[in-house]
Amino acid sequence: MARTEIATLGEFGLIKHLTDKITLQQPTTKKGVGDDAAVMAYGTKRTLVTTDLLLEGIHFNLEYVPLKHLGYKAVAVNLSDIYAMNGTPTQITVSLGVSARFSVEDLEELYAGMRLACENYKVDMVGGDTCASMNGLTISITCLGIANDKDIVYRNGAKVNDLICVTGNLGTAYMGLQLLERERIANKGVRQGDSIPAFEGREYLLERQLKPEPRRDIIEQLRELGIKPTAMMDVSDGLSSEIKHICHQSNVGCAIYEDKIPIDFKAAEVAEEMNLNIVTCALNGGEDYELLFTCDLKDYEKLVTMHDVYLVGHITKPEYGTMLIGRNGEELELQAQGWQAFNN
Amino acid sequence: MARTEIATLGEFGLIKHLTDKITLQQPTTKKGVGDDAAVMAYGTKRTLVTTDLLLEGIHFNLEYVPLKHLGYKAVAVNLSDIYAMNGTPTQITVSLGVSARFSVEDLEELYAGMRLACENYKVDMVGGDTCASMNGLTISITCLGIANDKDIVYRNGAKVNDLICVTGNLGTAYMGLQLLERERIANKGVRQGDSIPAFEGREYLLERQLKPEPRRDIIEQLRELGIKPTAMMDVSDGLSSEIKHICHQSNVGCAIYEDKIPIDFKAAEVAEEMNLNIVTCALNGGEDYELLFTCDLKDYEKLVTMHDVYLVGHITKPEYGTMLIGRNGEELELQAQGWQAFNN
Numbered sequence: 001m002a003r004t005e006i007a008t009l010g011e012f013g014l015i016k017h018l019t020d021k022i023t024l025q026q027p028t029t030k031k032g033v034g035d036d037a038a039v040m041a042y043g044t045k046r047t048l049v050t051t052d053l054l055l056e057g058i059h060f061n062l063e064y065v066p067l068k069h070l071g072y073k074a075v076a077v078n079l080s081d082i083y084a085m086n087g088t089p090t091q092i093t094v095s096l097g098v099s100a101r102f103s104v105e106d107l108e109e110l111y112a113g114m115r116l117a118c119e120n121y122k123v124d125m126v127g128g129d130t131c132a133s134m135n136g137l138t139i140s141i142t143c144l145g146i147a148n149d150k151d152i153v154y155r156n157g158a159k160v161n162d163l164i165c166v167t168g169n170l171g172t173a174y175m176g177l178q179l180l181e182r183e184r185i186a187n188k189g190v191r192q193g194d195s196i197p198a199f200e201g202r203e204y205l206l207e208r209q210l211k212p213e214p215r216r217d218i219i220e221q222l223r224e225l226g227i228k229p230t231a232m233m234d235v236s237d238g239l240s241s242e243i244k245h246i247c248h249q250s251n252v253g254c255a256i257y258e259d260k261i262p263i264d265f266k267a268a269e270v271a272e273e274m275n276l277n278i279v280t281c282a283l284n285g286g287e288d289y290e291l292l293f294t295c296d297l298k299d300y301e302k303l304v305t306m307h308d309v310y311l312v313g314h315i316t317k318p319e320y321g322t323m324l325i326g327r328n329g330e331e332l333e334l335q336a337q338g339w340q341a342f343n344n
Numbered sequence: 345m346a347r348t349e350i351a352t353l354g355e356f357g358l359i360k361h362l363t364d365k366i367t368l369q370q371p372t373t374k375k376g377v378g379d380d381a382a383v384m385a386y387g388t389k390r391t392l393v394t395t396d397l398l399l400e401g402i403h404f405n406l407e408y409v410p411l412k413h414l415g416y417k418a419v420a421v422n423l424s425d426i427y428a429m430n431g432t433p434t435q436i437t438v439s440l441g442v443s444a445r446f447s448v449e450d451l452e453e454l455y456a457g458m459r460l461a462c463e464n465y466k467v468d469m470v471g472g473d474t475c476a477s478m479n480g481l482t483i484s485i486t487c488l489g490i491a492n493d494k495d496i497v498y499r500n501g502a503k504v505n506d507l508i509c510v511t512g513n514l515g516t517a518y519m520g521l522q523l524l525e526r527e528r529i530a531n532k533g534v535r536q537g538d539s540i541p542a543f544e545g546r547e548y549l550l551e552r553q554l555k556p557e558p559r560r561d562i563i564e565q566l567r568e569l570g571i572k573p574t575a576m577m578d579v580s581d582g583l584s585s586e587i588k589h590i591c592h593q594s595n596v597g598c599a600i601y602e603d604k605i606p607i608d609f610k611a612a613e614v615a616e617e618m619n620l621n622i623v624t625c626a627l628n629g630g631e632d633y634e635l636l637f638t639c640d641l642k643d644y645e646k647l648v649t650m651h652d653v654y655l656v657g658h659i660t661k662p663e664y665g666t667m668l669i670g671r672n673g674e675e676l677e678l679q680a681q682g683w684q685a686f687n688n
């Protein structure tokens with residue numbers, strides 16, 4: 001039988017390949033594969049569903065991620081997907097695969113983090129599955145949410161001349177990861193308890209990596225201002241990859257201005273120390289869990305009053321492509337490095 | 345810090361320990377942890393959610409499970425949980441962790457099996473997550489379903505004198521697994537393609553292990569006859585473990601009659617060959633995915649007209665305990681061996 005390596009398709013190619021043949025037949029299914037969450041009509045409101053699988057050694061490294069933070073983050077990234085649909089998360093289910101390396105106390109820590117995220121965002125943990133594993137820790141979380149049909153924001157609604165906005169700052173979670181990784185290597189051979197990692201003044205970067213907060217506050221601001229974005233998603237793989245998803249699904253192009261991309265100054269400082277280009281980190285770093293959305297020009301006056309929202313560009317005709325405009329006006333095609341873990 | 349081994353609590357003890365502190369705060373949550381599925385009220389109907397995590401080497405062995413069957417079974421066991429609530433499954437999400445050992449063609453096989461189960465049971469695959477893994481194959485499936493509030497059957501409604509029913513036969517999937525395992529060991533050292541496993545005439549046992557069918561037909565029969573069970577769950581861990589769940593949650597006891605437990609004659613034959621007690625296999629074997637339910641005595645006349653439903657005992661006062669009545673009238677307390685994988 002033919003053997004095609006998964007790496008030749010990449011993550012998105014693989015998912016498209018495997019899900020292309022699916023035909024939907026349930027009248028309650030309104031939107032299947034292809035957005036931050038699926039959409040179902042069980043009643044007057046819509047129900048949203050999203051799911052994430054986290055594997056030890058791929059998505060997290062317990063050498064520097066405390067279990068409580070890991071639990072918090074595992075929930076947070078799912079909530080982020082529901083907010084990215086302009087919905088409200090309501091319930092999660094949690095499945096764990098746990099090897100004998102872990103104790104009951106370890107799992108209590110993990111659960112404490114998950115419970116804290118649930119409490120902070122008023123979400124109920126309603127079920128799951130816990131089983132033995134031979135290889136480390138596996139966490140699978142599914143999040144349900146609700147939204148009015150008319151409020152749901154998909155990825156495919158961006159129109160020519162729409163404004164492109166991002167929240168918070170980008171590349172910071174990636175720089176936090178670099179800091180953790182550098183310290184991990186530096187501390188190898190040092191006895192436990194001896195090392196004091198040199199993170200002083202850079203706690204924010206670590207927090208962005210270890211304990212991201214989904215942007216419920218932005219969704220609430222948008223509601224209060226009466227703004228409905230034309231397209232939206234959360235930034236889990238980096239701005240380049242995400243804006244290309246929106247452009248592809250909306251059949252439009254974009255111009256992103258390099259000097260408008262929000263960068264944290266501490267992140268920039270660490271990037272310089274490490275000889276990394278912070279803009280490249282912001283475009284491709286991933287795990288920021290900020291929101292990326294597009295809005296009609298008519299909302300401009302309201303948008304500029306929003307806290308922690310930044311205009312980074314505008315939507316163009318599709319033939320223009322997905323472009324990054326450099327500081328000197330030069331135009332570069334955005335590259336979606338995204339997620340290449342299958343090559344490892 | 346104290347270290348408590350997970351094995352000291354066991355699966356159910358661990359889940360109880362970790363989920364005891366959960367407080368539900370969402371008005372849409374009607375039932376959280378503790379049944380075959382969680383129950384939410386998003387509209388006039390109820391929404392059901394269940395989830396399962398399957399890990400290579402723990403839940404399946406690819407040496408004898410074809411990927412297409414694995415995909416089918418992974419979906420089937422989730423559908424079974426929704427039927428066990430007397431609901432109708434409607435959507436699934438699928439998350440996969442896949443190591444570089446697997447090719448695109450392998451995943452196509454897996455998906456073909458999942459799609460087939462979806463088609464057979466009219467369920468939509470609406471989303472998921474696919475990522476690289478360092479260690480084999482991980483499958484996480486979440487299933488959504490719907491039910492009228494008044495139709496949902498929980499585990500806690502069994503009453504004294506209710507009849508106890510099981511569908512199909514028990515222990516057969518376990519005997520199928522024993523056959524596969526025996527052949528795997530016998531074929532070690534044999535070149536691939538050389539071996540013809542000695543399964544002739546025993547295909548049914550293999551099918552029960554490799555491609556279980558959730559009992560939608562039973563749910564449909566119950567509806568047509570106007571029977572609403574007082575308690576119900578699916579038999580995934582063995583009859584002993586499951587009836588003890590129902591008795592515990594309903595605060596009742598039970599008497600199960602050994603000679604009433606439905607046994608497939610081929611399964612009994614293989615058990616004898618292997619020096620196994622088929623009744624022990626039926627009580628503790630697991631993976632049959634049959635339904636276990638209790639009914640009010642008034643439904644007796646209707647129950648006996650049902651196809652593939654067997655009366656195996658009755659519900660007693662709690663002080664009687666959960667008893668197995670042997671062929672000679674001797675009484676034995678049922679032992680829930682259930683799932684002890686954390687001891688491995």
